[in-house]
Amino acid sequence: MEHPIPTRMGDGALVRMTPAEIETAIRDGVAAAVKRAKVEPLTEGEIAHLLDIFSSRSRFSAVDIGDEVTLSYDGCGSQDMGTRVNDLQYYEQYLCADSVELYHHDYSYKPAKAVLGLEQTTMRQAQFLITAPCGYGAMPDLGLYTVPDGPIANWAQLLPMGRIAEARAAQEEAVELAADDIVFVAASMAEAGADFIDLDTAGAAGDADFLAALRAIARIRARFPDLGIQIGMASEFVLGMHGELEYEGVRLAGLWPREQMKLAAKAGVTIFGPAINVNTGKSVAWNVARTITIVKQCCEESTVPVHLNVGMGVGGVPMHILPPGDAVSRASRAAVDILRLDGL
């Protein structure tokens, strides 16, 4: 008789599943990925390894000694204990972060531009104290350029009205404004001593959002050959809010991680971070199996380091404000073991 194992659902709830149920969930997650993303399934050995990880009763799971990967972050600290430089120091000294990221609490490039002098000052101060790579991150966040927050017509309102041409024109206009702001902020932070710039949740507003990020990256790379550039995606495939935008002749709408990675590498990133969405109604084992299946080919073919986004609601980690460590450690270990990731 199989005894149930404590495990988690995608919303963080603790449940009990037998090893047979866990194996079924894993195989269903793999099948879901194959069907949705048109990728190859995991091997039987990889499925067995996932079952081994998720059948453990341990509070924590970890990779073998010597298989550790580097960790990067979309902003370090909560900004409510001490200064932002203290946050970076906590991450470096106490959490042993491999890299740290300064950020503005309104984590987008458009608001960061308004307080750039303060951001530069803080970055300069941080660079005196921090030994680990220290960069600056924010989101392209194309929606901020639309009415009422910005000057561009709001395509989210135009599309339901059937005003497709106007919606597309608005997105194309927003792309240029966003790219300009990203480049401006990146250049300013490089001037202040930043080791890298991070464009987080690229594609959050769809294909136009992703295009703004790619164009900005290419311009930053051309101007700063030695600056690190990291991109983190918003979701597993690029939503076609415009539908006809292209970068280097490739249509952006509908791209999955492998194709996203190719364009990001072509634009000039040094780290690519795919993001696979979590289904909160499925188990963590199901979600991790699906994540790994979708990203596997991207990791095999990547020409740049792949740092899989493994956090709240992505990469198999439960969609909860305080993701439980048992779930986070299992998802992280599974991804590193099977994908041979460069980082998380």
Next chain:
Amino acid sequence: MGGIRTAGDLVARMQITRGMRLTQAKEYVAGRLGVSLMDLSDPVVMLDVRKERGLGASTEAGEILYIDDPVGLEAKFHIAELLGIPINSVERFKAMTGSRG
């Protein structure tokens, strides 16, 4: 990977600034340090290596790094030389402290 307690920050720096994949970055850093790949994530080994080479480490109230051990920007000068890469804050410091006459 352990950050400044091991060689995690050094490996991360090769990924971030040179786009090296993990295996390549680890081999590169291990080669420059003269240690094995396993040593890179060993805090016992790496503390001695970091102190000898002035690469910075956990400060821990002056009980790990002493006043004559480089920290922060001081350490990054040594890291840049060790890894053979430009570090932006180091280059900026040189530029800012250069002659303005």
